[in-house]
Amino acid sequence: MAALLSVGEVAAQRSLPITRHKAGGIVRNDTIVIARDTTSERYRYVEALKLLHISRDTVRGYALLREMIASDSSYAPAHHSLATSAMRHNPAMALRHAESAYRSDTTSLWYAKSYGEALMQNRMMEQAIEQYRRIVELEPKNPENYYILAWLLSREGRYDEGIELIATSETLFGRIDALAELKLFMLYRTGQTLLAEREARMAYEANPSEDNMERLGEMYAANKKDSLAEQLYIEAVRRDSLSARNLLRLGEYYYQRKQMTPYMKVMVQIIALPDWDFDMKYKAVKTLVDDRQMYNAYVFDIAQMILSLYKQYPEKPEALDLLGSHYIYMSDIESCLTLYKRHLTDEPPREEYYIAVIDIHNYLEQYDSVAHYTQRALDIFPTSPTLHLHRGATQQIKGDLMGCIRSFERAEQMATNDTLRGEILGYIGDVYHSIRERREALDRAGVRRDTSRYPVRMSAAKARQRSYMYYEKALLYYYDNAAVLNNYAYFLSLEGSQLERAEQMASRAVELDRNASNLDTYAWILHLRGEHAEAQRLMRQALALDEGESADLQMHYGDILYALENYALAKSYWQRALQYGAEREAVEFRLGLLERDVKPKMQYNTER
Template structure:
């Protein structure tokens, strides 16, 4: 019975054991599946975070981008792409050590990815370690022909470390890859010149000319190099040889002019100069520059002026739409003391190119000096403020023109803008603006503001004529601070005893002080000096004479004032009643 039981037990165990092992295996598979599922879930989450980071990278929101890449890094710390993106942002923020750390992890994850290596090279460059950066680029270039495009960067790194021979080797390799191109040849020329190897530099120039037949720019570049190294004969031979093949190249004729002039062969020089200027293909700016060089460097003689006259005619004929041509003609007219003609040329220049601040300022200044119509002046000040809204001097000019046109509110706006933009940088400009603002405020019946502006000017510049005159006159009109007004007007007539405007102001201040005898003396002198007295001067003289008891002469001068500018509203009443009215 026991044997049967044991046998039965063994049989039972035999049946159960496979089931137990089956249960264990199934359990292990379940655990493995759970682990894989968890890993996949984390990778999916990391991918979503990476995409979110990329989105913010595209929006240039690098702080948010880094936040998402960092979260992705927590889930997949060995990811090459994630580490690369983190390194890229850190490098942008100049956190180079951290950038290198993540960059190296990216390379460990994918050592064949050239962009990871390029980022490390960039970081080394930022750290001022160009040799390390060069090693990386050199390795990349040696690894694959597809990386030859980085040869120029390698050459640049060698140059920055003064490794000229290695730089030349790199540039030679680049030339094999790209062919003979300007960027490479010019860089090689610079290296050769640093090494005092002029012959090698010349050969590079000759290679460029040979590779680009008919392009005068490369001929001129080599000619300039020869000229600067005292090889004028060689330079001239090269220019003449090029002119035999390409006789219609005006730049070559201009180079020949310079070289022949250097050799004092003036007849040949002028022949080439005229040929160059006769060509419409020679830019007006180049003609103007050459014309200006002659004005500045050649002595003023009859021959020089005759030459300039001829060149000027050619410039206008062949480059009629070139603003620099008319600008330089204006400069010549100014040098010859011909401001009216200069203004005409400058205006033609502005008509072609209103974006020249220097010429605009010249036009406006000359128009003020020549007493041009203020409406015409305003046209140019408006152009100036539109083209150069940040230049305070143009707002000053605009405010001054508008004040003269009695556009007082607009004048106040422009003058205030000038002050705000200047911010005290140009003290003289501030003084002029404040003086004009004082006049503007007075016209707007803002007398306290006007007097405050005048006081600010006189604190810094107590002899300012414009302010002394207007301040004194406006105080006298208000019958306010007459002692102060008299002090200011007295200063002016002592300094300028023959200035009719200042004599008129002083006379009126004396009149308001009831000093009629002296008022008459100064006003009579003003009238004697002034060829065409204003209406206000004539009326004032009549007022003074009336207070001195000379009614007949007073009425006579009031009548002379009729029809003239700036007379009072009561002038007709004075004449009719033969009586003074304020």
């Protein structure tokens, strides 16, 4: 093939003489025709490099390299280029090409290093070690080669060889920080901690950097020289009290030795640092707060951290919640209320701040304030189901049961998922049950018309029907609602109806939440179905979990014991139920059975 080239190109590439001609006093280069061998390996290789690095045409460039290897498998430059390109994304291919290049020319330092890197990329460490020994022989005055070989020896646990190699490098080049650090590590791993300490001290004296100080402190600690380590860390903090790294190192030193008092003092300093990341600070303080034993023992130090965090980041909800929770922990309810009220004017407004204010007023039984702040919040967040639930709960406390149902129904319309919808429908079922109980109490008292501030205009039967209807709807949306399963099962058991289904629901409620109330319901239903022994076993568990000393549980257990003909113990639990607030009439009826020596032939539908 022939190509047109300028004389300058020919001279540059072939070292040919340039023929110049004068024309009108101007010297110019003539263009000549040269027969150029475009099939030569060097030419094709240069073309491949131009495609790769100038044109950025990797597809054609690599294809040309592969063509060259296909025609001459020993052409090392092409193998080397392909190895370099594949080193990260295809280590196995890189190894094949790197080895081929190196075998073609074992005197080439580039090929030797490429092959060594490929061996490391393929985790062939023993072969890589031998390869880097050859590289050190090829290039003995490059300390980087010694470092890589020492690192490989260290990685394979050949510490003594690594230490000896670094000693050789120190003879040639003097002390080099990277190699000295590696030597320190290997001395430590071989148990030569005193030599490691000496190395660390030399490094620190030569350069008192944070890294060198940290290594020296670690060596002091390894040699049980705690006082020197502590002194070193304290000195570092004294030199730079705003260094998070220095403070964290000192704090870790105290924490590892369970010296919690100085540790807390250091943590106070760390949280006060202006340039340490908020998330890191919050996580550190939250960890201390969640450890109740630590919180109790160092409450004042932790309080200082919480206040510091809030003062630095008053706009962060997490910092505000930490401070609010701390006030509640300290029983300083008023300060907590003031804190959240201060943030009600934040922009953009946050619903959770209003809910916190509402909850605190609710806890303080300040229901007018609850209603006020609930309405303020609803003006801003009219579609919030949580706020409608809060309004309904306040109405329920006041006795406005119908108003409560309307608020709960509004919340159900706003619900964004079936789980929440099922929970709200369960609440409505509970309120209708409360209406039923109120109406039944009025009926027993002979009161035909409810003249209270919030009258109920519904019969007990109608309220029962709606209660059960809402329970059914709740379970359709969210069957694994333990509260609904438990309440529905218990109310059915009081009527003695659908006991088999009631047992299934109660059993599932216990599986979901094994608390005293759910166990009591399940045991009571089993008792009604005649399974007294199993009922006794479950009721014992319920009593063990009952922290409120419920009169209902005492009464139920007495009934179960009576059915098992354990009369003495049954009497004891009935009397205990009376002490815990059970109705005297119900207890005296049971005690009368014992006095008349009436054998157990029936169960008793006692109410909670």
